[in-house]
Amino acid sequence: MLKRPKLTVEGAAELQEVEAWMNDRVSRDARGACAEFLGSYRISSDEAYLSQADGVSAKEGLWLVWRFEAEAYTRPLLSST
Numbered sequence: 001m002l003k004r005p006k007l008t009v010e011g012a013a014e015l016q017e018v019e020a021w022m023n024d025r026v027s028r029d030a031r032g033a034c035a036e037f038l039g040s041y042r043i044s045s046d047e048a049y050l051s052q053a054d055g056v057s058a059k060e061g062l063w064l065v066w067r068f069e070a071e072a073y074t075r076p077l078l079s080s081t
Contacts (some may be wrong), residue, residue, distance in 0.1 A: 001035065001065070001066045001067075001068050002063055002064070002065055003016075003063065003064045003066075004016070004059060004061040004062060004063045004064070005061055005062070007060065007061055013062065016061070016062045016064065017062065019064060019068065020040045020062065020064055023064065023066075023069070024037060024039075035066040035067055035069045035070075036066060036067040036069065037064070037065075037066050038065040038066060038067055039061050039065055040062055040063060040064050041062075041065070041067065042061070042062050042063070043058050043059065043060050043061060043063065044060065045060045047060075048060040052061040
């Protein structure tokens, strides 16, 4: 799962930095409590422009990445009802 802030929202980029730090901390201190946080990467405006030239959609900003684990968490909850 990928997430990036809306760059037009005031303070969103700063909150994304804090969220990256918190997810890194949770992945170390509370392993297994939520989806595995794989890390983050930053795309600059130059990289975003180059990606578009190659036909790849990559928007500028800090991207947070988690392993998709929705089925592992929701299936047991839904089947127990």
